[in-house]
Amino acid sequence: MAQWVRLCAAGDVPQPGKVGQYEAQGVDVCLANIGGELHAMDNWCPHRRGPLGEGWVEGDRVVCPWHAWGFEVTTGNCPEEKGHVDVFPVRVDGDEVLVDIA
Numbered sequence: 001m002a003q004w005v006r007l008c009a010a011g012d013v014p015q016p017g018k019v020g021q022y023e024a025q026g027v028d029v030c031l032a033n034i035g036g037e038l039h040a041m042d043n044w045c046p047h048r049r050g051p052l053g054e055g056w057v058e059g060d061r062v063v064c065p066w067h068a069w070g071f072e073v074t075t076g077n078c079p080e081e082k083g084h085v086d087v088f089p090v091r092v093d094g095d096e097v098l099v100d101i102a
């Protein structure tokens with residue numbers, strides 16, 4: 001069952017091509033803006049727990065700032081390293097950004 005919670009104000013999302021680090025009810029979330037479309041994933045890289053929200057965007061991936069594993073924003077997969085992070089549905093509701101952390 002969906003559990004939509006507030007992530008941030010709509011005006012506080014990253015600029016296109018950027019990522020940011022947010023927190024929603026105790027869950028650390030990396031939010032990426034890819035061409036104006038928002039994508040949310042677990043903030044912590046499964047390799048050595050690098051902060052994905054301090055990384056960068058390359059194509060359709062968020063790249064970890066520590067050792068450059070790249071995670072697809074739609075699947076959370078890093079096929080080359082067989083890594084995976086959870087991805088969360090995200091939507092804008094009025095002036096708030098909501099994420100489904102269920």
Ligand code: FES
Nearest residue numbers: 045048050064067
């Ligand atoms: S901690 Fe993310 S690639 Fe190593």
